[in-house]
Amino acid sequence: MSAWRLEPRVSSSVPLNAAVTSVSVCMALVIGGALMSLMGVDPFEAYGEIIRGSLGGWYGLSETLVKAAPLTLTGLACLYSFKMMIWNIGAEGQLVAGALASAAVVRYFSVDSPAAMFAMMFAASAAAGGVWGAVPGFLKGRWNVNEIIATLMLNYIALYLMDFLLYGAWKDPMSMGFPMTAPFPETARLWRFGGSRLHSGIAIAAALSLLTWVIMRKTQWGFEIRVIGENPKAARYAGMSIMRNILLVMFVSGAIAGVCGFGEVAGLQGRLSRGFAVGYGFTGVIVAWLARLNPLAVPLVAFLMGMLLVGGDTLQVVMSLPLSSAQVIQGVILFSILGGEMFSKYRVRRAGASVHGAASERAE
Amino acid sequence: MDVLIPILAAAVRSGTPVLYATLGEILTERSGVMNLGLEGIMLVGAFAGFSVTQSTGSPCAGLAAAFAAGVLVTLVHAFLCITMGANQVVSGLALAMFGGGMSAMLGRAHVGRTIKGLSPFKLPVLGDVPVIGPVFFNHDAMVYASYALVALLAFFIFKTRPGMNLRAVGESPRASDAMGLPVVRIRYLYTLLGGGLAGIAGGYLSVVYTQMWVEGMTAGRGWIAVALVIFSIWHPMRAALGCYLFGGIDALQMRMQAAGTSVPAPILLMLPYLMTLAVLTFISIRKRQGILLGAPASLGSPFRREERE
Numbered sequence: 001m002s003a004w005r006l007e008p009r010v011s012s013s014v015p016l017n018a019a020v021t022s023v024s025v026c027m028a029l030v031i032g033g034a035l036m037s038l039m040g041v042d043p044f045e046a047y048g049e050i051i052r053g054s055l056g057g058w059y060g061l062s063e064t065l066v067k068a069a070p071l072t073l074t075g076l077a078c079l080y081s082f083k084m085m086i087w088n089i090g091a092e093g094q095l096v097a098g099a100l101a102s103a104a105v106v107r108y109f110s111v112d113s114p115a116a117m118f119a120m121m122f123a124a125s126a127a128a129g130g131v132w133g134a135v136p137g138f139l140k141g142r143w144n145v146n147e148i149i150a151t152l153m154l155n156y157i158a159l160y161l162m163d164f165l166l167y168g169a170w171k172d173p174m175s176m177g178f179p180m181t182a183p184f185p186e187t188a189r190l191w192r193f194g195g196s197r198l199h200s201g202i203a204i205a206a207a208l209s210l211l212t213w214v215i216m217r218k219t220q221w222g223f224e225i226r227v228i229g230e231n232p233k234a235a236r237y238a239g240m241s242i243m244r245n246i247l248l249v250m251f252v253s254g255a256i257a258g259v260c261g262f263g264e265v266a267g268l269q270g271r272l273s274r275g276f277a278v279g280y281g282f283t284g285v286i287v288a289w290l291a292r293l294n295p296l297a298v299p300l301v302a303f304l305m306g307m308l309l310v311g312g313d314t315l316q317v318v319m320s321l322p323l324s325s326a327q328v329i330q331g332v333i334l335f336s337i338l339g340g341e342m343f344s345k346y347r348v349r350r351a352g353a354s355v356h357g358a359a360s361e362r363a364e
Numbered sequence: 365m366d367v368l369i370p371i372l373a374a375a376v377r378s379g380t381p382v383l384y385a386t387l388g389e390i391l392t393e394r395s396g397v398m399n400l401g402l403e404g405i406m407l408v409g410a411f412a413g414f415s416v417t418q419s420t421g422s423p424c425a426g427l428a429a430a431f432a433a434g435v436l437v438t439l440v441h442a443f444l445c446i447t448m449g450a451n452q453v454v455s456g457l458a459l460a461m462f463g464g465g466m467s468a469m470l471g472r473a474h475v476g477r478t479i480k481g482l483s484p485f486k487l488p489v490l491g492d493v494p495v496i497g498p499v500f501f502n503h504d505a506m507v508y509a510s511y512a513l514v515a516l517l518a519f520f521i522f523k524t525r526p527g528m529n530l531r532a533v534g535e536s537p538r539a540s541d542a543m544g545l546p547v548v549r550i551r552y553l554y555t556l557l558g559g560g561l562a563g564i565a566g567g568y569l570s571v572v573y574t575q576m577w578v579e580g581m582t583a584g585r586g587w588i589a590v591a592l593v594i595f596s597i598w599h600p601m602r603a604a605l606g607c608y609l610f611g612g613i614d615a616l617q618m619r620m621q622a623a624g625t626s627v628p629a630p631i632l633l634m635l636p637y638l639m640t641l642a643v644l645t646f647i648s649i650r651k652r653q654g655i656l657l658g659a660p661a662s663l664g665s666p667f668r669r670e671e672r673e
Contacts, residue, residue: 087453139648143645146648148400148453149590149641150644152584153587154641164628324579326465327462327464331462334457334458338448338450338451339450341451
């Protein structure tokens with residue numbers, strides 16, 4: 001038989017996980033580099049350009065943070081559902097739903113007080129995103145409708161709903177045909193740092209990461225989510241309501257994505273325009289998985305992904321690599337992480353050595 | 365009737381790429397492996413098909429290249445899920461992302477060019493039957509091939525020994541292994557074959573259906589195919605039904621846009637996705653009532669001989 005065999009590890013440690021993740025990311029960068037050289041681009045120069053573009057100077061750093069904020073939020077959104085082994089791939093649609101709700105508040109309920117505007121837009125976006133997530137959650141809990149497909153279909157539905165509004169009733173008459181709403185009044189904008197595009201969405205993202213950590217580690221609900229994810233049978237036996245938890249988790253997951261949409265339109269864009277959603281919902285999947293569903297690791301991974309996106313923009317300008325190359329590298333990173341996970345779950349042994357190893361383990 | 369026939373014929377044409385992908389995914393899932401990367405594989409297939417057709421001038425070579433490209437990218441998924449026992453959902457998503465990015469990156473120089481693909485021809489005798497003839501038998505060769513494939517797979521899966529082995533591996537890899545079936549090899553075979561068919565599905569879109577390359581041109585058809593596998597309860601015949609139903613909505617939607625209805629275009633474009641969601645919900649409700657069969661029992665879970673369940 002084969003010369004190597006796998007033995008399940010009894011326990012896995014944080015240093016081991018961190019080591020495996022780092023090696024996997026390095027692997028991904030090597031594979032990405034190989035792909036770049038195939039396309040006739042010097043990988044060292046490209047990676048150098050990514051680091052210079054995203055970390056070199058205040059502008060690059062602030063742009064990286066501008067992207068890290070929404071990625072943290074979509075990463076957290078995915079984290080809640082993934083913890084329970086519910087595959088919410090619909091953060092993109094939930095984000096759009098949240099942005100639509102914020103724009104609706106500006107259009108129909110605009111008031112003079114910035115604090116009131118903030119509260120209303122925050123609540124509306126969370127509710128809209130939450131409902132957009134709770135619908136597939138309900139379908140999953142009630143009739144076991146596949147949530148992957150349901151959330152994906154709702155992505156397209158949300159995007160076309162946005163098109164419907166932006167090409168129709170909500171279109172700014174001054175936009176010269178571009179599908180966008182009129183600029184939001186200053187009362188409806190998030191606070192921005194100095195002259196940069198950095199906005200207070202980043203504070204919301206940081207606060208929600210901490211809150212998520214507390215929920216997952218210190219509360220009964222977080223415990224239930226973990227148990228249902230790891231062993232639904234045991235959870236049901238212990239009297240936990242699966243239906244209620246799916247609904248709740250999908251609502252919270254969607255609500256966080258919805259708030260992300262609010263941050264993007266009220267913080268960054270200052271209006272709702274077609275194409276404001278640039279795939280943060282999907283990148284959130286990678287962020288959550290790369291962070292190994294650890295809420296405190298999410299902002300860190302989001303920052304790294306932000307670097308990749310900002311660096312990708314630079315590459316596009318400097319080395320005329322298309323933006324899609326960032327997407328390719330994201331895919332490769334996810335592949336390597338998945339491959340690497342085996343090494344944190346199993347120990348690889350030579351077939352000959354394993355007899356002795358197994359015997360000594362038994363002796364212990 | 366004169367209004368309906370062109371729409372029904374268009375439904376068949378528009379359902380065909382989805383049908384290839386759905387049939388491929390049925391094979392893959394029957395072996396117990398879930399491949400959610402169809403969207404990415406289709407895009408890679410679409411680009412490979414387009415570029416090879418463009419450089420060789422032969423749509424057949426293009427479609428062969430689409431198949432090969434589909435197999436090649438699926439190899440990554442197969443290795444991670446079958447050999448490494450990775451999470452199939454996440455690996456499939458990674459594949460969808462990778463395929464989308466890769467095809468966009470390679471295809472950026474080709475946007476806007478057109479190629480000459482396959483042309484439709486009327487089948488003798490069958491093509492002259494009223495209604496049925498113009499709807500089903502006045503298409504290109506790949507549509508006819510898809511009819512044959514549906515019948516072939518329905519026979520293969522349910523009436524032959526290799527087909528039975530395939531189902532056995534998907535239901536219980538452990539029992540199949542004990543029976544002496546090469547579980548890993550069978551899973552690789554059907555995962556790669558399914559990927560190849562998804563590649564052809566993409567190739568059909570670029571080489572035959574639109575005869576050009578556009579970034580992200582599958583527009584969610586890969587995901588719809590995954591949904592239609594559930595609709596089909598893993599049966600090729602029902603897959604055909606589901607795909608033509610989807611094709612019908614798509615064709616109707618396009619016709620209504622062309623005719624200039626008062627319904628805004630985004631609402632019409634939303635229809636296929638709404639329909640898919642509605643159909644999926646409906647089928648799940650019926651499944652709950654115990655009327656229909658479920659998925660292959662081992663779908664999504666890796667097999668490792670050394671481990672007990």
